[in-house]
Amino acid sequence: MNISNLSQDEVNVVENCENHAPANASTSHTERDLKIDILKDICDNNANFFSKDNTENGQRLYLSFLAIVDSVEKAKPKILAIETDMHYFDFDENTPGNGYRSFLLVLDLAIQMAIDCSEKVLQKRDSTFFRKTYLTKDIESCSHLMNSLDSCLTQLQTIMSLCTDGNLFVGEDYPLDELFTQYGEINQHCFYGRHLGFQYCDSIRNVLQFIALSMTLFSEVYYNQGSMISKATNSVISSTKFFIDPEQRAKRIVNISQHAEVDFCKAFWFLAEAELMNQLPSIVSPSVAISKVIQIPPEPIVIENLDGESYEVPVPSSYIGRKSVQVRLISHKIREGMLGTKGKSPMDPPSNALLIHCHGGGFVAQSSKSHDGYLRHWAKKLDVPILCIDYSLAPEAPFPRALEEILFAYCWAKKHHEFLGTTGEIIIGAGDSAGANLLLSSTLKCIESNIPTMSGLFVAYVPTLVHYIPSPARLLCMMDPLLPFGFLMKCLKAYACPDPHLQQTFSNNNNKDTESFEEITESDIMELQAHKSPTSENSDTLTYESLESNEVNVSDSVSSHKSGPLMNEILERYAKEQQLSVDGNKDTTKASTSQSLSNASNSFQSKVANFVCSLRNSFSKYLVIGERTASDAEKLLDLDTSPQINFVDRFCFEVPKDPFLSPIFATDEDLRKFPPTKVLSVEMDPCLDDCIMFAKRLKNVGNDVSLDILRGLPHGFLNFSLFSKEAHEGSNVCVRRIEELLKQRRQNQTIL
Template sequence: MAWRAVFTALEAVCEENITALSGPTDLLCGNASGRLLTCMRKIQDHGRALEPVVAGFTAVYHHFDFDADTPGNGYRTLVKVLQSCLLHIIHKGRYIASNCHRAFFRANHNASEMEAYSSALCQLRALLYLAQRLLHDNGHGQLYSLQDGELSRRFVREYTSMHKACFYGRCLGFQFSPTLRPFLQTVVISMVSFGESYGKQQSGLGMAAFSFLTSAKYVIDPELRGAEFERITQNLDMKFWKSFWNLTESELLSGLASVASNLVQLNLTLTIPPEPLRLPLASDPRLFAPVSPPVAHWGPGPVNMRLISYELREGQDSDELLAFSRTEATPISVSLVPFGAQKHPPSPWLLIHFHGGGFVAQTSKSHENYLKSWSKDLNVPILSVDYSLAPEAPFPRALEECFYAYCWALKNCHLLGSTAERVCLAGDSAGGNLCITVSMRAIACGVRVPDGIMAAYPATLLTIDASPSRLLTLIDPLLPLGVLSKCLNAYAGVDSQAVQPTEGTSTLSALGRDTALLISDLTHGASNWIQSFLPAEVLGSLSSSHQKSLDNEAHYRSTSPSSSSSNSSSGPRDYPEGFEPLRSERLAVIQTPSCPIVKNPFVSPLLSPDDLLRGLPPVHLASALDALLDDSVMFAKKLRDMGQPVTLRVVEDLPHGFLSLLGLAKETQVASDICVARIREVFQQQTPPPCTNKQPKLERTNHGPSN
């Protein structure tokens, strides 16, 4: 429905309900009638105020797209989310107007439903006003305000005090595909139940059992669920998030996922010892470049990987490869080579994968479901890297391990069932960042660069700089700003201490440690490592101070909107007179990354000088209705403006992390198929593709690519 038609329908529904509710209330509880009447009048006021705001955005938001064939940016997404909220209100309002005087009408229930959406509409109105400020202050076509720290500080101040619980109760997931909402509700209920038992002296299974028993009240009471989720996302530490996210690594859940996933003939975990490598120079294969093993923070250490192959290929059952095989704490996910399996010749292709998880959680096991599917669809061996995780292993440890794994794979492709004639890097979220930075490091070291990159919803800017899509962290159940900032701080080494893994312990078993020490600022090792790659003028710019951290609750109160009247004299107000968003009773504490390392090009590729990006292979980006959408749009524009080959696809109605939701909805399968098609394009492309995003055949179809 066009946006003007939505507002017309909203006005009609509000008038219809106001008329119906103002009449006789013999069958309608007087209190509920009053609540509904007040609510509909508030919604009507919000709608009338928002219509000109939306008109302003729709007139200009196309200027922020990657190109005319790729309609997607944070401004568009905010309008789309608002429209989704209004459509829910219209649907519910029509039901209330038609049934409010019937005998079995659930007056209190419907009043609560409409009040929840009224609150959500109020908060979305506030977000659109903040986006108006971004639109006014940012440069033409710019989605981030990288030079204006005040805009970002204002965004963080607003986030800390704005009410968010309404988005996690009755309205949970309204902006996403309807088929995903039951899953999102399950995730949120599991999270708040887990949070209630978190910190108690229980085993993992005991905690899970307690969480299951306490989850019923959060199903029955959506308002309680929303309030508890708001508390958790704002105040619990990184240790909680690592523990919750790593539940997917448990034997029970990983076993269930394995049952539902494709069967593969090889699923082998490997531990590669830290031995120096020598790779031929890309410019002159007669010369070699040394590649050192990972050394950051605690010295040389092994790198853990997982090899997945739908078909058994030559080399994959060799004694040399099996010598690297390691024992997992959860061997249920490891498939041994089937006895008597037919061996196929090596594939000319090799896919190297870096998993997501905010740099702090999960492993290749969490991503097995779609990796097995990809291995079957592409008929290609996949090497997924289990890099060390923050905060125990902050930057640059993960990047060093991923780059070493990439170089090892090139040198030992014969063991992986591939000739590596074409090599593609693939990753999601944090893994997408690592795909880009590993390729940048390959360029800097002069070794072979991969033939292409497929990065799904990558994090290319690891700061809390404001953008329209990042305003969505106020309502996103999978990526709230409080959680995002904790992940960024952990990877940047802010308030953390590197901890060397126990000798002989794999990455997977290390995830079970209940340690997430938050002690001191650690940046020196990374800064020294990076200096050899950057020109002097770039080093000078990196040493400039970043935005000041607002980590004191008293300071938040002094700068919160309760004192907006005094602040408004020094600059324009964010909101028009007479409007104020709903405020939370408890303030979030958001510590913004303040050390120079967050502006390091190998941490935030969006901030890279052109010299570090020139020479990248074709980059294929995929994003969604996601707080990191603007990261992808701006990075794609940066590469295009340099003449680098790049494509961007924005899928609709799916959240951040949609690859891990493969199998839950038709839409997630379509999105995965798009990623597979891009990877296949890398493998089959004989020459670098032109700098274009036009793929007419793919864009017109929703079917998976043929094998």
């Protein structure tokens, strides 16, 4: 990891975010061998002890300890082979990191966890209070985990043998059917059961366990039939097993990832924008003076290209026709010229910089609102206005619709910067995940159109290859709670491979908005204020629904789903009811929460994490255990499900080698024209290899590029900065990189 220019506190937190994590990127070969020997000795001792125990649990323990020893023995030569050559795939010698190293780190953590579990059995097996049943399940889970990791190491060896010249992706000429068939043979259930999230830091692990449990509960509501009340009632009753049985939860999560359609992903991820979650940033995050939604009318924009000639920016029109583009302006200060600030005082002068942000969400979900927690933090730290683009979402608006909107909004901001409280001298782009992909692609569009690019780019955990080509890091999807393999493939397919009937459906869509931005006055904007949040009377947040009274909110219409909104409502109401039953009523809950957060001695993140845990625990009070028939969700997701899946038939799809879809395919000539770029990823990111390979390409053409690889955090960690100290510190690293881009650009302007 590149830790230059970080404060000592940030370095300490990022490098030590797991108490049991090795000091280096992975444990040295000698240390790993020592730990393997320790594990084998303990397992052999326990196996000998339980070989004489003829009870069911005693024999299960005996066989599990033997299985652990067998798995680590088989893994040793594979580890050595991978460790010998993995450094060839690093970005540079100062930034050790790639999918191979990540898997060895996962293995090191699994070995340590197996040692801890085995020692617990060793120390307590003679005790009268020995919890044999519970520990039997723990040891069995460890044995399955070690066996699955051994299978992953076999896949990694195959991938490494097919890659040359430091390329982390398998060559396209290699038949991938065999690799994907082997993927389907890996037991994923052990990664989502009682040891879910073991590879992450403690604070993140708690959040991920809550999210995994929420996913299983949501699946019950989503797939059950009947009225809203019967759905909620049946789902509560049928979900008991997920609280008391981690293995059942694991089974459901794996089946969801394999069988649920992209609409389920959209609906579940949109829960992040439920009212309950929307109120958290206003409590925990720094307050902002401006947070408003603006609709950019679909009118032609003319800007000056690099040759001094006029260039007309195409109005977004793919698939859903000519619609306004929604953006959100966030600012810690009220600045001169900002929309909606007429008559307000005092005002700060316009900033010389603007940050344009593109949110993640797999191209299919979320918006700037779901990323509000860390964006408020960024707005205060950076002290520049942030313009967030709420692009249209797949599958209703697949490629290239979102790309068209990003380019259009950027050019609008460049031309009308004075309305955003900035002089427009410096425009930095920042994006995470899918939004980062769109940011890179829009830069290529600028280069193709010969118009000025942004002054610098910051991209976090970005997928640069929208394809199913295997890489070692992508194998991490087999154990990722947030981005399982099935979810990843379905999201990419929804964006990159639209329904062939979709274009025909919208080909004759010629909706046009007649009002232009210039025709709307300041008073018109104030009159069109749509609504305020429930806390708006005392809040710093003011939201405008539209600049045009007859405009349809594209993001809302795209996210509409025959079941999605209903499911969101059920889960949101259900969560509120549980919280209200504990604290009395909504108003007192909010007041007491705010008071406790302001007076507590520990961090805001810890308090919110405690709130999440309390909410999770409150669910259990309303569960009823009893005999019942299988729910609709069980019939669809759990029953008659094959333990193996044909990944080739289910997830493989043809994707064109389009650099606007997969920036990794950009030409060297175009990459040389990229602005300075900061790339950030995490060791457990399925998109880690995408980040490394794209950073390498920029570096090879002489571009100004840096790469950070953080530890202990998952893909999408920025969304957890309110819940986790480590994620919050990771967000600080992002701020530091953006500050470096701003400083670099300002220095260049001074020199010129």
